[in-house]
Amino acid sequence: MEKYIKDIMMRGTMPDVVTRELSSNGMFKNHEISWAVRSSSNVEDLSTASFAGQYDTYLHVRGQKDLEKSIKKCWASLWNERALSYRDKFSIDHYDAAMAVIIQHMVEAKYSGVIFTRDPKYPEIDEMILEYCPGMGDELVSGRITPMMCRLSRPSVSVISPITMEVKGLETHQLDDIGRLALNIENDFGCPQDIEWVYDGTEYHVLQTRPIVKAKNELIELDQLWTRANVGEVLPDVITPLTWSIFRATLLDQPELALQFQGPVTDDSDHTGISVLKGRVYIRLKGFLDSYCYLPFVTPKIMYDVLGVQLPKNASLYERPSGILVSLAKVLYFLNATLLFPIVERRVARLKPPKIQSLDGIKEVLQWTAKCFKLHLRITGYTIASFACLNTLRDPEKEADKVTGVMTNLLRGPGDYQTAAQGINLWEISRSIKQNNTLKRLIETDMTWGELKEVAQLTSDGRELLHKLESFLQENGARAAGEFELSVPRWREDPSFVLHIVRRLLESDRSINVVSNILSGNKHGEKILREAESTIQNPFKRLLFRVVLGSFTVFSAQRENLKYQLMEGYYLLRTLYLNLGEELQRRGLLEAREDVFYLTAQEIEALKEGILFSDTYSKINSRKEERSKWKAKPAPDLLLKAGHSFEINSKEIYSNAGLRGIGCSAGIVAGYARVLFDVRDSTSMKQDEILITRFTDPGWTPLFLTCKAVVTEIGGFLSHGATVAREYGIPCIVNVPGVTELVRTGDLIRVDGGNGKIEILKKKDVESG
Numbered sequence: 001m002e003k004y005i006k007d008i009m010m011r012g013t014m015p016d017v018v019t020r021e022l023s024s025n026g027m028f029k030n031h032e033i034s035w036a037v038r039s040s041s042n043v044e045d046l047s048t049a050s051f052a053g054q055y056d057t058y059l060h061v062r063g064q065k066d067l068e069k070s071i072k073k074c075w076a077s078l079w080n081e082r083a084l085s086y087r088d089k090f091s092i093d094h095y096d097a098a099m100a101v102i103i104q105h106m107v108e109a110k111y112s113g114v115i116f117t118r119d120p121k122y123p124e125i126d127e128m129i130l131e132y133c134p135g136m137g138d139e140l141v142s143g144r145i146t147p148m149m150c151r152l153s154r155p156s157v158s159v160i161s162p163i164t165m166e167v168k169g170l171e172t173h174q175l176d177d178i179g180r181l182a183l184n185i186e187n188d189f190g191c192p193q194d195i196e197w198v199y200d201g202t203e204y205h206v207l208q209t210r211p212i213v214k215a216k217n218e219l220i221e222l223d224q225l226w227t228r229a230n231v232g233e234v235l236p237d238v239i240t241p242l243t244w245s246i247f248r249a250t251l252l253d254q255p256e257l258a259l260q261f262q263g264p265v266t267d268d269s270d271h272t273g274i275s276v277l278k279g280r281v282y283i284r285l286k287g288f289l290d291s292y293c294y295l296p297f298v299t300p301k302i303m304y305d306v307l308g309v310q311l312p313k314n315a316s317l318y319e320r321p322s323g324i325l326v327s328l329a330k331v332l333y334f335l336n337a338t339l340l341f342p343i344v345e346r347r348v349a350r351l352k353p354p355k356i357q358s359l360d361g362i363k364e365v366l367q368w369t370a371k372c373f374k375l376h377l378r379i380t381g382y383t384i385a386s387f388a389c390l391n392t393l394r395d396p397e398k399e400a401d402k403v404t405g406v407m408t409n410l411l412r413g414p415g416d417y418q419t420a421a422q423g424i425n426l427w428e429i430s431r432s433i434k435q436n437n438t439l440k441r442l443i444e445t446d447m448t449w450g451e452l453k454e455v456a457q458l459t460s461d462g463r464e465l466l467h468k469l470e471s472f473l474q475e476n477g478a479r480a481a482g483e484f485e486l487s488v489p490r491w492r493e494d495p496s497f498v499l500h501i502v503r504r505l506l507e508s509d510r511s512i513n514v515v516s517n518i519l520s521g522n523k524h525g526e527k528i529l530r531e532a533e534s535t536i537q538n539p540f541k542r543l544l545f546r547v548v549l550g551s552f553t554v555f556s557a558q559r560e561n562l563k564y565q566l567m568e569g570y571y572l573l574r575t576l577y578l579n580l581g582e583e584l585q586r587r588g589l590l591e592a593r594e595d596v597f598y599l600t601a602q603e604i605e606a607l608k609e610g611i612l613f614s615d616t617y618s619k620i621n622s623r624k625e626e627r628s629k630w631k632a633k634p635a636p637d638l639l640l641k642a643g644h645s646f647e648i649n650s651k652e653i654y655s656n657a658g659l660r661g662i663g664c665s666a667g668i669v670a671g672y673a674r675v676l677f678d679v680r681d682s683t684s685m686k687q688d689e690i691l692i693t694r695f696t697d698p699g700w701t702p703l704f705l706t707c708k709a710v711v712t713e714i715g716g717f718l719s720h721g722a723t724v725a726r727e728y729g730i731p732c733i734v735n736v737p738g739v740t741e742l743v744r745t746g747d748l749i750r751v752d753g754g755n756g757k758i759e760i761l762k763k764k765d766v767e768s769g
Helices: 002-011 016-024 064-079 081-089 138-142 172-189 241-251 285-293 300-307 324-337 343-350 359-394 405-410 418-434 437-443 449-456 460-476 496-507 510-520 525-533 539-586 593-598 601-608 616-631 679-684 701-705 720-728
Strands: 035-041 058-061 099-105 111-116 127-134 148-153 193-199 204-211 225-227 274-277 280-284 638-640 662-665 668-675 690-693 709-712 732-734 748-752 757-762
Touching (some): 035 064, 172 204, 241 601, 324 539, 343 359, 418 437, 418 496, 418 539, 539 601, 720 732
Parallel strands (some): 690 709
Antiparallel strands (some): 035 058, 035 099, 111 127, 225 638, 668 748
């Protein structure tokens, strides 16, 4: 086959566009200049399979005619036996493979080599491996010669273990230079690299860089993996030092961690199971699973369905927690779920935010917020367990193997969701404005909140509108996009997003349907429930199914509503720390009150108590620069603690079968896509578009009132966006890897929210824009 394809390629006519490109460049005709003709496939240099050496490269090519021959040979090498076998080994569709060709000027190499910025076999060792030989490196890469080799320390970027060499090689300081160059490249790409380089006697040339591939059959211990699942939705951005110290203390139910200054904060992530890596918050994967898999029927598969927690195929086997305490916890869950002893529900009813005005209230608010967080996590566990129980009761043979369209319909309300009330409230405000032409003209003038307040005060209708908006902000104003980050202003402080939503509702009729869905709840609930129960033969299990379904509805609503309570605590903390920032600024300890976010809670306590730091200003500026650096880099969903990103699957390529994810809210709609990466860009969104984004949090959900459907890259059945979409009665699919790249704004797509399927019906015409 290989010879047959190569013969066809060599006999074929070179495309005119390529011939013209070669002819127009006089250098290609010059026989004095040597070229390297190199293969570059779209399925080459993957993080899971490098394809190194599988395709053909031709060196020292001279003249246009020989260049054309070499290009054809490169194209043909896509179908050589090595490449075919390699793609089969890694289950890559042959028809997805394509070949590009790179033409590079040949460098007169004095030395050539490769450098691994981490040891591929022992990545936990903080060392680099460098191998090189005299002249061109093709013999080194192919393994035909034994190279000169040394190890370099990553922290000091210096040679630490040179191997005895038979010939004189590069000087030590030159090897150090290569190490520094390699670490700069690793920093740019955000993961360890395998780099090919050449030294011409004067300067270094980088020929190629690729991610270091981890052996597919190498077992990865779960304890080495750190995940962004769930936390990536509530804290999507780079976290500030103050937020990190508060979030860590409240999540761990240890408020004293944020109040006691004991010198520099040490990394105790091995003990706590939570850490900041690459500027973002990560949770130890095993600990995250243990937090919920102690409950009945909850498995890693269920954790994927409900929260989007993914495990690599070559991870070590996970063992669920066991023991007497786990057994007691299961009993406690069933007592709550069957309403025999609903202690959790009583605790929620008793939870009221503290009313704090003075700076001394930080301790009290921290203690209350930690208590609220603990209760929220408990109810999250009970919601997950109820979901798992329902799936298992309905289909015991498959052990809750998949979420189906029936379940997405079944688990929709009616629930007492504050998010639903929020949507109705916004709609009612917009409806009252529509009925008053004066108010309509006023709100449509695109005034700021301050300008609107000033003008609206002049008329009784305006004052009534202000009263409605201020009542809405009083009830919902502690929320915002990225709301766990304390440096983010809340709707109460900056209502511009709320005004934007009201203006959108004035233009859209879709909100009428959404509000109707909210008010009617699950119209077909009883019918769907009977269909689900028909698969359960045992009468006792059918009864248990009904009871647990009711508990799921209650737990799910409590979980979402507790976030409102939790954010009231975070709003209070933000207000108190900003006030404290003003005080520290007056005392000359801070340049601006917002600088308080770049100190930890412990450092702020020390400053408040008169413990001064000589480097406070430089420390704050350094942390601002560090945050900007990490903001410019993507955060992988899964990390090895040593700093490697770990991709579980390659991004799915679109085909006639469509894209797939977790169906979370039933319904089938077609419409034009709107891809957004920041809620602040939502002003470009038109009514009836389908929202495509990486994630959603409460700051995004007002957009659900006017969009047709929601699709996200991450998340699970219990993600905030998925829960709200069910209540609003609009289709929703989550956990669709790469969807923000594979679908673009203007594409016509169809979304099946029950079965988790997206089809691209028509790509946007690039030329027509």
